Amino acid sequence: MVTLNLVIPCFNEQEVLPETTRRLLTLLDGLVANGAVDASSGIMYVDDGSHDCTWALIEAFHSRDPRVHGIKLSRNHGHQNALLAGLLSVEGDVLISLDADLQDDLAAIPRMMAEFRNGAEIVFGVRHRRDSDSFFKRVSARSYYRLLRRFGVNVLQDHADFRLMSRRVIEELRGFREVNLFLRGIVPLLGFRTAIVKYDRHARFAGESKYPLVKMIMLASDGVASFSTKPLQWSAYVGGVLALASLSFGIWALSIRLLTDRTVPGWASTVIPMYFLGGLQLLFLGVIGGYIAKIYAETKQRPRFIIERTL
Structure with a gap:
């Protein structure tokens, strides 16, 4: 029983x-x-x-x-x-x-x-x-x-x-x-x-x-x-892809400037990527901060x- x-x-x-x-x-x-x-x-x-x-x-x-x-x-x-x-x-x-x-x-x-x-x-x-x-x-x-x-x-x-x-x-x-x-x-x-x-x-x-x-x-x-821990891994993957994309965009813009007489007009080509990448950086910093906050709570052992x- x-x-x-x-x-x-x-x-x-x-x-x-x-x-x-x-x-x-x-x-x-x-x-x-x-x-x-x-x-x-x-x-x-x-x-x-x-x-x-x-x-x-x-x-x-x-x-x-x-x-x-x-x-x-x-x-x-x-x-x-x-x-x-x-x-x-x-x-x-x-x-x-x-x-x-x-x-x-x-x-x-x-x-x-x-x-x-x-x-x-x-x-x-x-x-x-x-x-x-x-x-x-x-x-x-x-x-x-x-x-x-x-x-x-x-x-x-x-x-x-x-x-x-x-x-x-x-x-x-x-x-x-x-x-x-x-x-x-x-x-x-x-x-x-x-x-x-x-x-x-x-x-x-x-x-x-x-x-x-x-x-x-x-x-x-x-x-x-x-x-x-996959959110952290995904943050690293996305960051790597965006870094390559940003590098490719920079090479393209430089080649246009040096090899041709055409330049990219306007501010959109500069401002939009800057805000996009800045927003992603803040997002991933928030993900990392969330994990750090949990580590902090665990180490206090309350x-x-x-x-x-x-x-």
């Missing part, structure tokens, strides 16, 4: 948390009744510096049912760090991470446990389709996964943070110390036997999304910069999260 713990990062989730707790406890009751998990299995909420009544609700749930536990972080450390805090702090033979908004299909959890019993150490929850997404989100998500694979990043398409991991996997995850955290890229690096469970993602039960477009872009950039209180 294995002990299962559900790890759920929360940030201002007071509107959805009561329903989430009710459904998760019902799920655990069913798994225990079927003999799939031990009766000591539970829920671990990680309050990532919420400003509403999220932590007060977690305390109330814990007082009513000891299977509900909580970790309160000292401030908002970000979704990935909050998730890692829960994974590295909670006990249990099997941990399943999911979001608090009930978009992840809870009916997929028994199927994840079945794959675990069949020998899988990691089970990825992968969306079956994206019909519920807007056109922009659907196109941008697919483009993002294609871009990551083009950069050589090993990520699973349409998989977010809904996954099962065994205790053995969690202990290996503990050895990854990077500050720029991107669990969607780290977990596949762990290896072990894996399985995939397809599910349909539901609409958010209540509240607002905690991942607006700006945060999604930041997460995407973290994924690229943390697992691929803690990825600080736990203020546990239940």
